[in-house]
Amino acid sequence: MSESEEQFLAQFDPAALPRVAVTTDIVVLTVRQGQLAVLLVQRAGHPFRGMWALPGGFVEEDEGLDEAARRELTEETGVVLNVPRGRSTEGTGESLAIHGSHLHAHLEQLRTYGRPKRDPRMRVISVAYLAFVAEAPHPEAGSDAATVRYWAIDDLALPKLGQRRGTKLAFDHAEIVSDAVERARSKLEYTTLATAFVDETFTLGELRRVYEAVWGQPLHEGNFRRKVLSTPGFVEPTGSVAPTDGRPAQLYRKGGATRLHPPILRP
Amino acid sequence: MSESEEQFLAQFDPAALPRVAVTTDIVVLTVRQGQLAVLLVQRAGHPFRGMWALPGGFVEEDEGLDEAARRELTEETGVVLNVPRGRSTEGTGESLAIHGSHLHAHLEQLRTYGRPKRDPRMRVISVAYLAFVAEAPHPEAGSDAATVRYWAIDDLALPKLGQRRGTKLAFDHAEIVSDAVERARSKLEYTTLATAFVDETFTLGELRRVYEAVWGQPLHEGNFRRKVLSTPGFVEPTGSVAPTDGRPAQLYRKGGATRLHPPILRP
DNA sequence: ATAATAGTGTCTCTCAGACAGTATGTG
DNA sequence: CACATACTGTCTGAGAGACACTATTAT
Numbered sequence: 001m002s003e004s005e006e007q008f009l010a011q012f013d014p015a016a017l018p019r020v021a022v023t024t025d026i027v028v029l030t031v032r033q034g035q036l037a038v039l040l041v042q043r044a045g046h047p048f049r050g051m052w053a054l055p056g057g058f059v060e061e062d063e064g065l066d067e068a069a070r071r072e073l074t075e076e077t078g079v080v081l082n083v084p085r086g087r088s089t090e091g092t093g094e095s096l097a098i099h100g101s102h103l104h105a106h107l108e109q110l111r112t113y114g115r116p117k118r119d120p121r122m123r124v125i126s127v128a129y130l131a132f133v134a135e136a137p138h139p140e141a142g143s144d145a146a147t148v149r150y151w152a153i154d155d156l157a158l159p160k161l162g163q164r165r166g167t168k169l170a171f172d173h174a175e176i177v178s179d180a181v182e183r184a185r186s187k188l189e190y191t192t193l194a195t196a197f198v199d200e201t202f203t204l205g206e207l208r209r210v211y212e213a214v215w216g217q218p219l220h221e222g223n224f225r226r227k228v229l230s231t232p233g234f235v236e237p238t239g240s241v242a243p244t245d246g247r248p249a250q251l252y253r254k255g256g257a258t259r260l261h262p263p264i265l266r267p
Numbered sequence: 268m269s270e271s272e273e274q275f276l277a278q279f280d281p282a283a284l285p286r287v288a289v290t291t292d293i294v295v296l297t298v299r300q301g302q303l304a305v306l307l308v309q310r311a312g313h314p315f316r317g318m319w320a321l322p323g324g325f326v327e328e329d330e331g332l333d334e335a336a337r338r339e340l341t342e343e344t345g346v347v348l349n350v351p352r353g354r355s356t357e358g359t360g361e362s363l364a365i366h367g368s369h370l371h372a373h374l375e376q377l378r379t380y381g382r383p384k385r386d387p388r389m390r391v392i393s394v395a396y397l398a399f400v401a402e403a404p405h406p407e408a409g410s411d412a413a414t415v416r417y418w419a420i421d422d423l424a425l426p427k428l429g430q431r432r433g434t435k436l437a438f439d440h441a442e443i444v445s446d447a448v449e450r451a452r453s454k455l456e457y458t459t460l461a462t463a464f465v466d467e468t469f470t471l472g473e474l475r476r477v478y479e480a481v482w483g484q485p486l487h488e489g490n491f492r493r494k495v496l497s498t499p500g501f502v503e504p505t506g507s508v509a510p511t512d513g514r515p516a517q518l519y520r521k522g523g524a525t526r527l528h529p530p531i532l533r534p
Numbered sequence: 535a536t537a538a539t540a541g542t543g544t545c546t547c548t549c550a551g552a553c554a555g556t557a558t559g560t561g
Numbered sequence: 562c563a564c565a566t567a568c569t570g571t572c573t574g575a576g577a578g579a580c581a582c583t584a585t586t587a588t
Contacts, residue, residue, distance in 0.1 A: 005387075008313035014389045017288045018328040019281050022381070022392050046275035061285040061390065065381040112379040112394045114289070114332040120272075122281045123328065125289050125392065127379045190457075205566070223551060225568070230549085246566025247558040262532060262549085472539070490578065492541070497576085513539025514585040529576080 021124045024069040025056030025173065027110060027180035028079065028131045030150060031197050031213040036184070037150040038177055040169070041076050047120050048170035052151065054177070056126065066107065069129040077148045079133075106132040106196035110180055118172050128176050130183060132196035153181055181214075188214055190263045192234050195254040201238050203249035204228060215266050227264055233257030288391045291336040292323030292440065294377060294447035295346065295398045297417060298464050298480040303451070304417040305444055307436070308343050314387050315437035319418070321444070323393065333374065336396040344415045346400075373399040373463035377447055385439050395443050397450060399463035420448055448481075455481055457530045459501050462521040468505050470516035471495060482533050494531055500524025 028039035040052040055076040059068040074080050110128040118124065157166040160178035169177065187193045188211055195202070197210045208224045228234050235252035242251050295306035307319040322343040326335040341347050377395040385391065424433040427445035436444065454460045455478055462469070464477045475491045495501050502519035509518050 003313070005313045005316070009387055012388045014286050014288065017325055020287060020289050020326070021281065021284050022287050022289065046270070046272045049272070058284055059287070059381070059392075062383045064383060065379065065392070109378055111376055112332065114326070114394065116329045116331060120276055121279045125326075125332070125394070127381065127392070203567085220551070220553090221566085222553085222568075222570090227550080243559075244566055245560080246564075247560095247568080249567055263530070265529060265550095267551090470540085487578070487580095488539085489541075489543090489580085494577080510586080511539055512587080513537080514541080516540055532577095534578090 019122065021122055022059045023056055023124055023126045024059060024065060024072055024129060025054040025126050025176060026069050026073045026129045026131060027054060027177055028073070028077075028133055029180065029184055029197075030133050030135055031210050032135045032150060033152075034209060034213055035152040035154060036181065036213045036216075037152050038156070038180070039077060039079070040149065040151050042147040043170055051170040052167055053170035054128075054173045055148075059127075065109070065127050066129070069107070069127075073131075105134075106193055110176070110183060113172055113176060115172065126171075126176075128180070130180050132184070132193060134197060134199050153177070184214055185266065189260070189265055191259055192254065192257050195235070201240070201242075201251040201253050203242055203244065203251060204235075205244065205249055207235070207252075211264075217267060219267070231257065231260055234260070286389065288389055289326045290323055290391055290393045291326060291332060291339055291396060292321040292380075292393050292443060293336050293340045293396045293398055294321060294444055295340070295344075295400055296447065296451055296464075297400050297402055298477050299402045299417060300419075301476060301480055302419040302421060303448065303480045303483075304419050305423070305447070306344060306346070307416065307418050309414040310437055318437040319434055320437035321395075321440045322415075326394075332376070332394050333396070336374070336394075340398075372401075373460055377443070377450060380439055380443060382439065393438075393443075395447070397447050399451070399460060401464060401466050420444070451481055452533065456527070456532055458526055459521065459524050462502070468507070468509075468518040468520050470509055470511065470518060471502075472511060472516055474502070474519075478531075484534060486534070498524065498527055501527070 026039075030037055030039070039055065041055050043049050043051055043053050055073050056069070057072040057075070059065060060071075063071070070080075108130055110130040112125060112127045114125040116123060118126075151167065153161075154163065155166050156174065156177065157164060157168050158174050158178040158181070160175065161181060168174065194207055194210045194214075197214075198206050204225050205221075207228065208219055208221065211224070212218055233255040234257050236255045238251045238253055240251045241248045293306075297304055297306070306322065308322050310316050310318055310320050322340050323336070324339040324342070326332060327338075330338070375397055377397040379392060379394045381392040383390060385393075418434065420428075421430065422433050423441065423444065424431055424435050425441050425445040425448070427442065428448060435441065461474055461477045461481075464481075465473050471492050472488075474495065475486055475488065478491070479485055500522040501524050503522045505518045505520055507518045508515045
């Protein structure tokens with residue numbers, strides 16, 4: 001009766017448990033042409049062959065969840081995430097490379113989806129991740145996917161956001177993208193993560209257009225500027241300027257702050 | 268080469284995938300004696316026998332994740348969650364029964380933990396849930412656990428919250444509880460979920476003490492009252508009063524609002 | 535009476551929304 | 562020049578922090 005832990009572990013039988021698979025799916029969001037967009041792959045194999053889906057796949061034996069998300073993203077889209085230093089469990093900023101060129105990126109866990117019949121192959125639990133990246137050239141397809149491209153959120157059928165027309169996605173990926181967009185909208189209110197959508201240096205106009213694309217509505221330029229500059233650590237001036245369609249603008253880089261106190265609330 | 272989806276599914280072999288188990292763990296938070304507290308069970312079997320842990324266990328074959336969380340909670344603590352109507356995928360309010368007496372409750376997914384060696388038995392992915400319940404009598408142990416009790420958060424060793432002294436928890440449960448507390452603190456800022464910690468009718472003093480317990484600092488009574496009453500749909504007066512240690516107080520019930528605009532920010 | 539909590543009123547400061555106006559580039 | 566965008570200044574109203582004061586119970 002009084003069994004040791006070693007004895008217990010030796011006798012433990014994993015085969016007695018239900019057969020489940022664990023996958024990760026990654027929602028890579030970016031802003032391009034003034035619109036919020038998501039990176040999708042067209043499925044080369046069954047199930048849902050030919051339909052558009054989130055990049056993702058099965059988690060391997062001794063692989064962390066974040067690690068699996070990064071690996072699948074690379075395999076299917078060519079997008080490479082470089083982890084700066086250890087601590088892979090939290091949603092801290094990461095650096096992203098596409099075909100060698102380095103950009104900002106942010107990766108965090110979104111939510112886990114486990115409805116029993118969501119995958120026709122077997123019981124699959126999917127841990128969804130959310131990444132914010134700066135605008136980048138269209139990636140190339142990896143080994144597991146036929147085609148890769150960014151889709152504007154407005155061109156997808158996402159019931160939760162009230163968009164019923166548009167391209168239908170595989171599995172429950174429309175729901176996942178919808179949750180990701182809502183998370184992104186909320187994150188922009190309370191954190192400085194808008195800077196993850198722009199290049200390393202950026203103008204306040206570029207930063208404002210990120211907010212406008214994610215929230216889907218125009219912001220007042222002067223008030224936005226006042227708000228951003230009055231929040232310590234949100235952005236720091238670099239001293240250089242960048243040309244625009246009008247007067248050249250000061251360039252800024254991301255500051256040390258992570259959370260916005262007080263937040264910038266959606267209008 | 269051009270295989271039908273039926274053929275593909277018939278040939279699909281789940282045994283080729285790594286062997287993984289999926290569990291749910293539930294962080295039940297409540298406020299008792301002015302302190303934020305969490306429901307823990309003392310483990311009756313290996314691994315971590317004798318240590319305190321979150322209620323939870325393996326997800327079964329055709330069972331949704333939310334459903335598994337509720338079932339494990341009941342088996343280990345006697346706490347029964349009644350789902351009001353369908354729609355079990357989102358973090359909407361639910362009703363909770365302990366030994367027959369009904370109370371409010373709220374259940375939502377917290378985050379998924381999947382570090383490769385977090386469970387010595389095998390690779391285990393745990394989907395953690397977060398529940399807010401009103402103060403209730405101590406539950407009784409269920410079949411799978413020796414002892415059940417609420418622990419004040421301040422009496423646990425939670426590194427992320429800066430508490431290094433106190434009871435150590437099994438697995439990575441200290442990290443999970445820490446994340447849950449941070450989520451709860453944040454939710455009280457932006458949502459009306461503080462009402463999930465009190466009875467169906469409550470005084471503004473009781474509601475304020477929820478905020479004070481979760482945030483760990485006193486709030487200004489008059490300003491809190493003004494803020495809550497000026498937010499439409501946060502609370503509605505019932506017309507009756509309740510005795511206190513001083514002047515009797517008006518009773519309120521939860522209103523229809525879910526999110527707070529603008530939020531009540533932590534001091 | 536005092537203690538304790540509920541509830542009201544008000545001053546001030548910060549800050550967001552609105553808007554006007556100036557600055558500096560391009561065609 | 563017109564046009565586009567960057568940037569500055571100011572008015573106003575909403576709301577949070579601080580504080581004083583009144584109300585209603587128990588002991």
